[in-house]
Amino acid sequence: MNKVELAIVGGGPAGLSAALMASKLGIKSVLVDENRRLGGQLVKQTHKFFGSYEHMAGVRGIAIGRQLSEKVMADPNITVMLSTTAVGYYEDGTLALYQREPEEKLIDIKPQTVIFATGARENMLAFPGNDLPGVYGAGAVQTLMNVYGVLPGEKVLMIGSGNIGLIVTYQLLQAGSKVEAIVEILPKIGGYIVHASKVRRYGVPILTRHTIIEAVGDDRVEGAVIAQVDEKFKPIPGTEREVDVDVICLAVGLAPIVNLVWQAGVEIAYIPELGGHIPWHDEEMRTNVPHIFVAGDLAGIEEATTAMIEGELAALSAAEFLGRGDRAEIESIREDAHRRLEELRLTVFSEKVKAGIKKLQNWKELLKQRAGNLRG
Template sequence: MKRYDLIVIGAGPAGLSAAIEAAKCGMKPIVFDENAKPGGQLFKQIHKFFGSKEHRAKIRGFKIGEDLLKEAEEYGVEVVLNATVIGLYPEKEITVKIGDQVKHFKGDSILVATGASENMVTFKGWTKPGVIGAGAAQTMMNLHHVMPGEKVLMLGTGNVGLVVSYQLLQAGCEVVALVDAAPRVGGYGVHASKVSRCGVPFYLSHTIKEAEGDEYVTGVTIAEVDDKFQFIPGTEKHFDVDTICVAVGLSPSSQLLKQAGCKMMDTPGGYIPECDEFGQTSIDGIFAAGDVSSIEEASSAMIEGRIAGVSIAAAAGYMTEEERMAQCESLEQALGSLRKGMFAPENRGKIIKETEEGIEISTNLLKKGYVADDEIARYPGFVKKVGVHPVMECTQNIPCNPCQDACPKGCITIGENITSLPVVDVEKECIGCGMCVASCSGQAIFLIDEGYEEGYASVTMPYEFLPLPQKGDKGMAFDRSGSPVCEAEVIGVKSAKAFDHTNLLTIKVPADMVDKARFFKR
């Protein structure tokens, strides 16, 4: 039986982060993962992260994964793949199935970072080929470069459903609708908005009644539900689809912790272990971090992993208690900033009617996925000014501030509170560099020139679809709801390494359409 200073179960963002921190202190950790590749969910996440610099904001998930793997290698972290941990015991021992053999290991400390599994809902035909989880769709697209289907209906409007819907569009799929039994969009409004302006309709207070087809999915029927989630007769709607994608939440994969005898608790977020502020469970030396201890974003999982790694190193005598407290205090502050705003854990299930600034929330955004024309002007990022200037369509208090750092002229301010709505300073001169547009993880910033030429204005927007339009291309401009509003001409396409694959597409539109045009199709 081999012994290690630290055994980590799971090579995702939390597990790798913990192993790296422990290795930095001089420990010799080993990481086991059942998959053929390390990195967990990070390599499926092609979108840019939210938060601030310390949270790796505006960096795409797969790049963060690459950086973690490189760092793990530099510090000598041993990673064993295709290794399924099948047993965890209170004595901090594990059994691992590697190939055809079951091996036995013992650790001075154990960190469980096994993540979570996708939830599923049942409906007539839910077992037919063509009904898949959103995570499975992401794996097919972003890891194996395979389209999950041609015409897809998405069930669920949390961040996973919204993000994967957009990635389906990027992959060339047609997303016919986003459906949710809840009466409000569950994820970030900026994610909903970028899907909506592509023309995808939202059906809130609806759910799937039946997946149609004999041998596989050929269609789907949805229907409206009442406040008790019962179908309302006569509200059925049919869609021809070949794929139904389900994004209805995650459940922590906490079975190993229960097997070890850790104290567990049943919460709205799933069955999770009781942990202290450093991630230690009720069993001394057994820790948990990431989605296995609470479902959050990957940014939070990485910080939780780092806190656990530092704490494990301190308990093993690799750093002083003072050093541990200093590092953990800084990490806790970073973690705390991600847990603020409208989507903070304490706000789950609550109806938020106003922003932190006292501005009325867009009801249209929550019900239809986009901010209405008569609502957008109430937010401080939406301004009118002569010459080129940014327009910020960020309307919810979410933890994110890359736009503030991106602007070289200080035109955009958020302040010390990372969840504050962005404000455009009309006294500052915008040079039209587009760095704010490219840096926005929610694709919610546009550059406007209301006086581009007589009778016309220009709109510069983020664009992440291929093939890229070319200068001179003509087509239609679409509004926030995805409805065509006017003819448009491409007058500029800018790509740069600093933009990190977010291209800047500039279109010319009639002057009276400058506040409406938010997407372009040839």
């Protein structure tokens, strides 16, 4: 374990692709994931992916996850550690792992390089009653339904009309729940119109310029108060109304899980367009710590398709650091990966991500300017 060339933390699309690319270049890696099976978010994505066929459009996320996981499990260069959480990364380069199964133990490894691909967590919203049973994140609802076969409730209020809110609404309807409404604080729907049209056909109203005021109930959610908002997103008095629901589902964005990279000394940038606090990295997924690389939602909230390519790029950079692989081969794979990333980022939904990436590239300059302004 102390001779590990590469450790990969996180077995979602980014981590899996990183491990496969590293193996292709002859690097042995240890892939760690806290869950009992590989796939990250993909294990619950029963819907078909969008975009072009080159990027797996039309294939269900769950199938993509299965394909990648099978390849990884069969690869002799990759040691998979499931039910294992990376709990710390220390100055001397020790990555501390807590394994729950098959037996509980702590394992320290000292990898020469690390790719962090820890993904993201769901954002919460502040409103009275948000701690009542029956208030869920959309990802949690998806896990309950699509992984464990459990319906979270009968009548749902969805908060947020981005793709996640729309897709999970559709899946709730398919599973037999009634979705009373989707509430969106912005003046327009955030996700793809095709998803919005689908849920509207089922009779679900999408209330733009609306927000949740409070959850109603003593021991569990028994309703929710919603209201219209003005231009400054302030609730308009007199527009409040109660909806009869037993589930409030929050689809209000994701935030990268940065605690480990932060501990590892990676500089953290604040880029709202990419999900808030993210590890500073260049376009080859290198951080300011030379042997640490990042990929996927951790590096900025985007898509599984882009996460996979970023995983490959991170593995190429790790190979370069380790002095492994053929230089010309690395350059040619890299070029192709950047072409695919650019293609994926051609949609209007990528405008925000591209603005975020630009800010990240100029981050150090921005910091200097801000310091100057503060001094001024």
